[in-house]
Amino acid sequence: METPNLDYIHAVAKGDDSFVKEILTVILEELPKEQSLYCKCIEDSNWQNAASLVHKIKHKFTIVGLVQGAAVANEHEKHLQMNSPEYHGQFNDLINLVRTFIQSYTNL
Numbered sequence: 001m002e003t004p005n006l007d008y009i010h011a012v013a014k015g016d017d018s019f020v021k022e023i024l025t026v027i028l029e030e031l032p033k034e035q036s037l038y039c040k041c042i043e044d045s046n047w048q049n050a051a052s053l054v055h056k057i058k059h060k061f062t063i064v065g066l067v068q069g070a071a072v073a074n075e076h077e078k079h080l081q082m083n084s085p086e087y088h089g090q091f092n093d094l095i096n097l098v099r100t101f102i103q104s105y106t107n108l
Helices: 007-013 017-043 047-063 067-081 088-106
Strands: none
Touching (some): 007 047, 017 047, 017 088, 047 067, 047 088, 067 088
């Protein structure tokens, strides 16, 4: 499994540490809510809404350097649009990986 990193965020921030912290804080605030909604959609077999949430969340994977994770999210989104939650476990694990990484990095 890939390891999250801050390379992309640091490149965008161009040395502005407050910007890095702000981005990480926003992700950490949004991700648990989005994960909860996503899991509820999966429970309810609401595949289209789950796919929309995957689309929104996958960009956060890219921000923390999970290129392969974003590819898994793309596949998951496509499968959900065909009413198949085949990648649910992998996707949920990726969300948890991002959350743990940001929490350990920021101590938020």
